[in-house]
Amino acid sequence: MTKEERLKKRHSAEKRFRFYGLASIFLALLFVLILVHNIFSKGSSAFMKTAINVEVFFDQELLEIKNGASDDEILEADFFDITIESLIKVYPAKNVEEEDALIELFTTDAEIEIKRAFLENNNLIGKKINLEITASDDIDQLHKGNYPRDIPEDRRRISDFQLVIYDNLVENQKIVKNFNNYFFKNGDSRDPELAGIGGALIGSFYSIIICLLLAFPVAVLASIYLEEFAPKNKITDFIEININNLAAVPSIVYGLLALQILLATIQLPRSTPLVAGITLALMTLPRIIIPCRASLKAVPPSIREGALAVGASKFQSVFHHVVPLALPGTLSGTIIGLAQALGETAPLILIGMVAFVVDIPSTPIDPSSSLPVQVYLWSESAERGFVEKTSATIMMLLSFLIVMNFLAVYLRQKFEKRWN
Amino acid sequence: MNEIKIKSKNLNVYYGEKQALFDVNLDLNEKEVTALIGPSGCGKSTFIRCINRMNDVIDICKVSGNIEIDGVEINDKNLDVVSLRERVGMVFQKPNPFPKSIYDNISYGPKIHGKGETKSELDEIVENSLKKAALWEEVKDRLDEPGTGLSGGQQQRLCIARAISVNPEVILMDEPCSALDPIATAKIEELIDELKKTYTIVIVTHSMAQAVRVSQKTGFFHLGKLIEVGKTEKIFKNPDNKMTQDYITGRFG
Amino acid sequence: MNFVLIFLITIFSLSLFFYGRSKTKSISVEKNIKLNALPKFYGYYLVLWCSIPSLVFLLIWTLFEPVIIKSIIIETAANQGAIFNDKNEANLIYEKIKAIYAGTYFGDIDTILKESALSYAKFINLFTNSKIVLIFGIVIASVIYSLKKIKNNNKARDDVEVILKGLLFASSLIAILTTLGIIFSLLFESIKFFSVINIFDYLFGTNWSPQRAFVRDASAITAEEYEELKDAFGFIPLIAGTSFIAFIAMLVAVPVGLFSGIYMAEYASLKVRRISKPIIEILAGIPTVVYGFFAALTVGPFFRQIGENLGLTVSSESALAAGLIMGIMIIPYVSSLSDDVINSVPQSLRDGSYAVGATKSETIKKVVIPAALPGIIGSVLLAVSRAIGETMIVVMAAGLAANLTINPLESTTTITTQIVMILVGDQEFDSPKTQSAFALGLTLFIATLVLNYIAQRAVKKYREKYD
């Protein structure tokens, strides 16, 4: 090999090496894009729901209440018959089977929706009004184009007859798309068209607030102790090693801890945000302490000396000067820790947050779900409608995380002092 | 000759295993400027940090021997260092204003010591301190601005004002001009001359010229020992010790 | 009740603050003495003494009251002739008793229930009253003590600071308590487990199927029963599956992460670095349940489709899909740490290599990476420990059956998956199956601890070399 050839080879090796590096970074970026695109394309349709325009006749005989009935009377009244009557009129049905097929086009909550309309305006007896009744999950998915109609009928959840009705309804412009308020308002449900993340949102909110209230003060105080006051001795070393190890313990182990101590020993109520919050706090604590200490450490010693020299006590020098200066870094570390806690799933599964909870929790000691656990639960469900719901839940979760991370970066860049 | 304000007797300081001061016996006179000179690492900072017990902050630092201020031992375990530091202020090598407003920088000390209960009292302290530090005219219109925004020389005068604000008896200065340009240095020296009417001042300096200009008494340290101390004129004209002679003529250091 | 107590303590503490402050002020004026601290510190001093002991007491009491009452009530119910075969039945009766007390019980009330509910009411009263009395006692005692102290013009600031410092120290002890809690809760159940299953049978058994493990009476297991039991709790398939998936993950994460790290440390301009580093770190910020969803719903079926086209049978829950996605999740752990490590290799080493005419990549390969190797190995080990502790991806995408296989297209299971599977939903207490989850947890805990220890040692050694 001549010298030139050799040199050429070395230079092309250089280029190849460089290319591998660049390619790796692009691979990672590409994956972020694919993931986000995948989730968004699956999930964005969940924010709309399909409804069918139905003419409802409030027949006094069937309803057995009068105009101006009180709310209690309305709630007691049986709207089942007029619901059925209204739904089967959407398309001429020849027999009972066809009527059932018609009713199946609608959500199981159709009666409740009609009742709700009546509650808003209790003078409708004897009148006909047009209501947009939420469609069943199958129609919803079909209308959104998530459901293939060209497979054989026996492998489809929608019969040929229902497809005919659907096409007819579309032709007559009876099918509409509305904002899916159920998705934000409702708790969990077996019916995808009714299932919502309302309960999970509240559950996550309570859990994170409890986590914040417990972890933040303890982490700040512990960091201050370790960084400013702790004597260099065995105990301090031991605490430090402990904290570093705790930060690396898999989250599921915290679930086992919670199961044994919080649920079995102190008998806190299962499946609740309270237990979730405490568990997440224990898990987040070391993850907050580490950035807290780093930002305390970043405050130059000259500030401490300046305060001491005018006669501040050690405490005063720390709490009047060092802590305020370290606060932006501390807060941003805390927010990042909370963001991790918000996405944490495994320990919450162990403390029973996978329970099927329909009701929206009103206090932190009500059984509840949380956003990531809801993702897990729905992803195990077979119905197609849950795929878009799951993806949409992930979209919500990711948006919260993005907001939190931006806040953390903003706090640091805006308020953190840089020392030179 | 003024009265003796601070008296150190057989002062020994150790950083862990390493001894930094050896049997230092040094008297400092009231309302006078004492300069401490010597090559770096010889223990000047260590010595003045003993006077307001700043060395307490360093875990490995152990002090033995005596330091008396007005005849009262300050190395006493029961002595409250906070009130000691109220009496003995300090200015550091690098200006270290708090990253707060100019006003807050000065009012901090009086506040924690319970001097200046009302806003107007505090205002007065701030104004007086800044005036004494010859900074008032330059900053009186921007007391709300951060102290870290001032120039280096102004920052150092702010730190002097901060030290003065609690009305100390002694001011320790550890190479206060080493981070400043000649003009700012001149201003500080002028200021020191003025301050010595009220305060006992100890200044560590690297510049022999500065020692001559500002001090009445000079101590020369070498390798942790006080080699020679005396009137500034004498130390610089005809020192008794050969090492002092070598140092001031620039043969080592 | 507790809120009322907390409220009263707070109000009382606050009023003591003002009392303490003005009192010391007036004393100092009257008797013309110099106070040892600013008046407000005497106020703080009183506040701390008044609130901390009583609040700590209240907290402890509140934590343990329900547990104690419960055990007392269950015992009295048993004395009155209530029969319960296991913990769940006892719990049920206790819930009934509580409901009767609260007036929300609508079933039949027999004499046993009635008597128990009465004694429940009695105990609740007794406990509440003693709590109130004790708290007042504590408050009064501590206030008297602290008032006496401030009368003597103590150094209130120093004392306040000592108390606060104690508080700071206590906060940092929570980390130790958490570790102890983890160790205790894992050991507690694991010891029970290992008293039934021989630890060597567990460690070296080749069959894992806890759903088959039935025990009629844990205290008297026959020899045949044991043979069957030990066959249900063999750890080998789990460690094999876990390592296998972690291995696939590292096959993805190490090259991609390492090359990204090298590129960012050595080649990237400041601008590229500033943008690409956070974007890569997004990968670590995405919740793992999202990866799990993606792996299970998109990647798994995608691989199966490809497999079908190639004529291969690919399980839709394959080790490959789970490992691949896990690898992607771990990329930033490798890239960030190795970026740091490479950055701290001293420039002089590189200069030496350039000076003999080496190209940049030769310098990196021959000089920088060998120098940074311990640190890089440390970061890879940390990533491995992440991988074996990772739960959601494998729960959702790897499968449940414990197959001993090295075919990446088949499904395998992992330690974490099994913990979740065993503990999700209702658990039977005191069954080897439930306990086995804790034994797995303990194994996992020890494994990650050891890996982290080695990794941290490696990184630290490396840092010391160049700092």
Ligand SMILES: Nc1ncnc2c1ncn2[C@@H]1O[C@H](COP(=O)(O)OP(=O)(O)O)[C@@H](O)[C@H]1O
């Ligand atoms: N915090 C410290 N820890 C250990 N040794 C120190 C510390 N501060 C100073 N020393 C040592 O004490 C000796 C005196 O230092 P110093 O008083 O700062 O000297 P000077 O101010 O005269 O330059 C030096 O040898 C220095 O290394």
Ligand SMILES: [Mg+2]
């Ligand atoms: Mg010095």
